[in-house]
Amino acid sequence: MANKESQSVRQLLMSLCIVLAGAGLVWGFVTSRSGDWVQTGLKFFTGEGAERWLSWKVDGLTMFFLFILLLGQGFSSLYALGYLKEYEEKKKSLWPFYVNWFLFLGSMFGVLLADDGFSFLLTWEMMSLFSFFLVLYENEDHQNRRSAYIYLVMTHVATVFLTAATLFLYTKTGSFAFEVWASGAPTLTTIQLNLVFLAFFIGLGTKAGFVPFHIWLPHAHSAAPSPVSSLMSGVMVKVALYLFLRLVWLTLGPGPVWWGWLFLLVGALSAFVGILSASVQSDLKKLLAFSTIENVGILGIALGSAFLARSWNNDWAMDLALVAFFWHTLQHMLLKSLLFMEAGNIIQATHTRNLERLGGLLKRMPKTALGALIGILGITALPPLGGFWGELILFQSLWTNTLNLTNGWSKVVLPLAIGVLALVGGLSIATFVKWFGVSFLGQARSSVTERATEAHFVQVLAPLLICGLAVLSVLWPSATLALLNLPLSVLRTSDVERIRLALGTPLNLSSSYLVLLIFLTVIVVLLSKRGLRRVTATWNCGAPLTPSMQYTAGGLTNPIRVLFAKVLGSRRHVEGDFGGTRYSLRSLRYEGRIKEVFEDFLYRPLIRGLVWLATQIRKLQEGSIHLYLGYLLITVIVVLIIGR
Amino acid sequence: MDELYAVLTRLLMGLGHLALILVVAPLLQGFIKKSKAFWQMRQGPSILQPYRDLRKMMKKEELISEHASWIFLLTPRVAFAATLMAALVIPNAWGWAPLSGWGDLFLFGASLGLVRLFLTLAGLEGAGTFGGMGSSRELFVGLMTEPALLLGLIVLAFITETTSLQGMAASLLNVSPIFIPRILALITLGMVSVAEMGRIPMDNPDTHLELTMIHEGMLLEYTGPSLALLNFSEQVKQLLLLILLTQIIWPSGLITGGDGFLGILWALGFAGVKVAVLGFFFATAESLFVKRRLFRAPHFLATSTASAILALVSLWIIRGQI
Amino acid sequence: MAGISENWLNLVLLVLLTSGLSIVYSNRVQKALNWWTVQTIAVSLLILAQGVYHDEPEVIFVGVLLLIGKAGIIPILLRRVLRESKTAWVGEIYLKRATSLVVAGALTIIAYDVTKPLMALPQAGFRNGLAVAIALIFFGLLLMMIRKVAIVQVVGILLIDNGIFLAGFFLTQGMPLLVEMGSMFDILVGIVIIVILSKQMLENYDSLNVDHMRSLKG
Known part of the structure; x- marks a missing residue:
């Protein structure tokens, strides 16, 4: 029962989003075809005077990005209409999503x-x-x-x-x-x-x-x-x-x-x-x-x-x-x-x-x-x-x-x-x-x-x-x-x-x-259409084909990873178990890692520096009441000297 | 009415352009094979063998892997069509290209890129190891040829102050053949062509050894008409690259009906000789070297990119602008 | 210079520069030596062309001398030492080949930058020629700094010599014959001495690694 209700809420809200986007697009299309405001801009809710704030304006530049936004809104909402169903089935509340989506x-x-x-x-x-x-x-x-x-x-x-x-x-x-x-x-x-x-x-x-x-x-x-x-x-x-x-x-x-x-x-x-x-x-x-x-x-x-x-x-x-x-x-x-x-x-x-x-x-x-x-x-x-x-x-x-x-x-x-x-x-x-x-x-x-x-x-x-x-x-x-x-x-x-x-x-x-x-493609397709076709197994030197014989995602771009190893900071670790002999491999473990170069070399030192600074500053705040009274004294003196 | 007439002429000329390229491409392949046979002291197959191969394969039954989807069958068709699109921007024997306008030099490389995208996808279709191997390597080589190709063409565009291949071929007439930037750009494009044609030292077109093959790896699952189309488009691509190179080494300029019937015929013969000589040169080069391992490929292509950059720097130095 | 067209001059300069870069990039001494020979031939061809165009017999004479003396005798001498020493590799220390090539590229840019004021000269080829000459001197110094086999350092000196020679050629429009021959004789004698020295080295240490020389320190 609740399920049905939430379904209609989802359909209602997302359709609202789509309709709004569509209406916006139509409005934009109609208005942008006429008028000089595209260049000068159309202002609304504008206060007077130099101190004005919360003022808004539409001009051609805004208009273009509004189009982008409306298109994105329309398509994403249409998509969300179906996508959110999964959460419903999982009984996860969708209200946080809706509210934040609109906002x-x-x-x-x-x-x-x-x-x-x-x-x-x-x-x-x-x-x-x-x-x-x-x-x-x-x-x-x-x-x-x-x-x-x-x-x-x-x-x-x-x-x-x-x-x-x-x-x-x-x-x-x-x-x-x-x-x-x-x-x-x-x-x-x-x-x-x-x-x-x-x-x-x-x-x-x-x-x-x-x-x-x-x-x-x-x-x-x-x-x-x-x-x-x-x-x-x-x-x-x-x-x-x-x-x-x-x-x-x-x-x-x-x-x-x-x-x-x-x-x-x-x-x-x-x-x-x-x-x-x-x-x-x-x-x-x-x-x-x-x-x-x-x-x-x-x-x-x-x-x-x-x-x-x-x-x-x-x-x-x-x-x-x-x-x-x-x-x-x-x-x-x-x-x-x-x-x-x-x-x-x-x-x-x-x-x-x-x-x-x-x-x-x-x-x-x-x-x-x-x-x-x-x-x-x-x-x-x-x-x-x-x-x-x-x-x-x-x-x-x-x-x-x-x-x-x-x-x-x-x-x-x-x-x-x-x-x-x-x-x-x-x-x-x-x-x-x-x-x-x-x-x-x-x-x-x-x-x-x-x-x-x-x-x-x-x-x-x-x-x-x-x-x-x-x-x-x-x-x-x-x-x-x-x-x-x-x-x-x-x-x-x-x-x-x-x-x-x-x-x-x-x-x-x-x-x-x-x-x-x-x-050209159609012509080529039409010209090469005749002839027999037969579905067979992939050729694999006569051996049966297993899924693990395919190239993996990592393997497909591995040459790139090797070529740019320095930039990517990629490392690999191979562990083979030969089970005592030298030649017959029992098992192989491969591990490839990519470093987050910017996180490691830019942000971590920065964070470490900040943490260090924070510990230094914390020394000021020892928790001793005497120290705080001392700060007070110093502050009063400084204020008096400055305000003299 | 005049406009319609102009459009029709243009269309017919474009069709002629494509038809000529299609007819000549297997011949060039046969000629290169023959030249290689010459250096290997063998008789070698007839120059017309590629035509026979194509005809034979067009008639054969086609085997399709059980894991493959419609992309597998679409790929040869799209690859062929995209190669023809690349052909449309290349100035032909008469220095004329059906599609021209500023920026069309980027279209050439991009059309070849489209072929590459579909081929590499098709390589993954069979769900076997060899296809994936071919795709992986092709992607690797492709990402390095692209900058070299583009930079080489860009330098020529700077020399001739136009970004249309047709315009470039026409303006290069007035540039000295030993002008340094031009020579360096030529070196770049020559090396890139070797890589794009899948020839030694980048790839060996005559082998099906899993350790070495790149292009053949992706084609391994193909048979019948599809294979014929893929081979054909590879031959067309080879011809296009050679035409482009000859237009840079020794352009013949724009030849129109005004030059008379004899002039037109002469231009065609001259272009044929140029392409044949260049084809022989590549066959010779291929006979002299061995295939390098894959991780040597970056060196080869980095050299060609460096040569393009050097061409750029030397151009501005010679013009006294740096 | 007036006789040789701008494009040909640039072509020769390109050969000089690429051979210089190739010497820096070589992994075998033999290769470096071959590239140096190519370079020297190019230099002498430049002189010869200059002589022929201006119809100056003594310049032609210098060119021929250069071709025989530097491009002929010196490589033969050095090759002999090389064979005896059984040294094949250049001995990369401090910088690997690829890195040294990048450094060499940077040095070339510096060379072009320091010769920028010469752009005002009427002959545009001058600036290029001088820049390449200075770049070659840089390459020679770089090579001597980053390789440990004695013969490579000889090649470095020879590279510097080519550079100095070129610089002189471009700055003075052909040095006086006497100076020319003097400098060439100088380098020839230098090479002979070095060859003898390296033979001594080979006898004593059985290697051409200059690090062994440290043991000579008192």
Whole structure:
């Protein structure tokens, strides 16, 4: 009885979410087609005077990210509609989930709409808090509790920096409003400006998942329930990137050249470290989370290229970089949500996140597999899907940037970023072939997959809808470009029509490539159709084939692990039992370990230092009443001397 | 009406471009095999043997592993189509490519990447050890060839100030053949081509020894038409790489109908000779070296990447910009 | 320089630089020696080309002398010592091959950076040539520092010699004949002495490891 009730509550609430998202999208679509407010912004609930706070604004930039958020909300809620059923069956109360889900979505809206420092900080904190609760939802597992804890600590450290920067700007300009900050930014000294930038960079970069502030991300994204993971990876990370544009690009102004370099280098580092760590993971969701770090890195490179082009007055490269940034933001949001949903389906079907125990799921979950295949095609930056075209534009932007420089070593460093991106592309192919191949292809590696069945209808529908959207965005690039025009018209002043014209070539290329590829494939399929087919056993030198003969997830990317052993800090330990003889092996134990390099070399020393400092400080607090009275005496004397 | 006419011409020319590549690719394979046989002092099979092999395999019955799914059957088709997509951006004997526009040099490598993704997936389909071995190694080699290929092409793009392969081939006419960055980029691309073609020292196309094979490992489960398609696409890829290299070493420029029928024929013959000479060169190189073990592959490809970086640095130094 | 086209000059310089890098990267003494020979041939070809273009017989004479003396006699002498000593490997101490290559790359960049002011000169090839010359000197010093077999250190000296020679060539547009021959004679005598010395070393210690020399300290 109770079950039925909770079922209708779930359906009601999630449908509400979807309807709201749909309504929002329609409203946005209708309003953004008309009016000048896209550039100037539409303000509401705005108080008067310099001291105003809790003010909100919508402009083209916000609009774009609102679209991202609404899409993410719609699809994730649709997915959650099916996903949450499992908790119901386990008799786990869903109310904490619902409350936090709505508040999390609401706070993200708040962050996007905020037009002053106060409301920004308020909604930002809310966003962190409610996402923390959502990560903690599956709190039976102590591993999840630890993940959530790391997330909470990291996000609070980030907030410290953001608060500091906000309050500093408030004291300097006497207002929280972003506009006042923007007009006050040129009056700051260079050092002040750079410090504020760095504070924003660390604070927002932590949320975005830039290396080395990324350590919370793989933990939190994999511990959360899958709809939450897809929302966090697809949308929340983008919200942090949105704030880079809002607070750094639009507010702090053009800034010195090294800001761009910082974005570029940190982006390249994130992309490389992220995908490298992903390639050696064998946890279904952690791998995806690391890949999010990679994609944020690519977005960071795009931002860096845009910043650099801006300070070098290279409009064309800047436009390209921005287009690449928004394009990739959209594609990554779609595809990463999709992949997290498919991962969720696998987890619900098999109750394991360990790739080493999966295998052969394609035949049991064909629709999930189809979605996942399209997802990995898109996210590995291969044509014909969206991931590639964004990178192509980014490449072109870096290339143009380099070509237009007159001299200097930058002309070598910028093309090297292209090389890094290519390496990242290669690694991501390896990563996702492993992710897909090991879980869906071959034969089952353990008994967990034997009971696996296709997921609930909506859990298959939501990813496939995303697939359709991803394909559509490439097939009809001018529509996507119209969406990208919204933020572009805010970020730059020159006419947007020119961008559309110039970008026409590659984007038309994208749709014709897709069409031609499908066309050619169909022709080849039709031509090679005739002939007999027979199903037989896999050839195995005549011996019977057992599941353990397949390559394992660890084995598939082991060469990569060996090649980058120094970077990954990988160790292996082999123990053979020869049972007295020298030649006949009784048993073999293999253990491979990957060090969390950043945790070990950056965070642990930092924590140790802090703990040491704390013990030193504790000496002041001995618990002796005499000592405290002594402090009092000293304080009184100091106060008297100062206040003299 | 004129527009329709233009589109139709373009379409026909594109089809001709593809048809020519498809017809010539097995011939090149036969020629390389023959050249290798020459160095091994054997008679060797006829130059036309690859055509016969393809025809034979197209007719055969196809065996499919019981563990395999539809991806197994889709892979050869997609691989073939994607190789053809790569063919569309390569400037042909007349310096013309059906798909061109800025940024199309990235399309070439990416299309080959698409082939790689599907092939490696198919390698895992059979649930045996050999396929996985092939996939694992192919992924490993692939992640290192990609940066080298892209950087090599990027340097050429900087020399010619265009990111379209067709434009590059045209502008390279005006660049001295001993221009250092060009030579270094050529070295890079030559080494990458060896890796991409699956030739010694990276991989041995003639062996099915489990310890050494990469490409053949992934293909082990394939028979009949699927195998024919995969072999065919490998041959096409080989031809494409050689055409690209010849267009960099000695471009013939854009030749249009204005040059007369004789000019068009001459260009075709000239391109044929260039590709044949280069094919003979690779066959010779392959006869001289031995296959290296897998963990030597990074050295080989790091050298080619380093050569690309050196090309970049030397370009700016020669232009006096560093 | 005017006679040789910019591209050819750059090609020769590339050969010089790659051979220098290859010497640093070599794992066998024999290989290093071969690369050095290639380099010296390239240097003498450069001189010869210069002589032919400007029609200066004495420059041609120096070039031929260089080809015979440095690229001919010295390698033969050294190879003989090498055979007798049965030394094959270069003896990597302090830096492994890959690392030393990276260091050498960094040194090349430094060489290019210190010659930046020369970019203002009318002949663009000058800067490149001088930078490569300085890089070769750096490589020689590096090699002597990080390898322990005596012959490799000889190769290092020879590398430095090539570098100095090149630098002189580019700075003065061809040194006076006398200086040229003097310097070459110098190095030839030096090599002969070193060869004799290393034979002595071989007789006494049965190895070319320079660490043994420490025992000579009083």
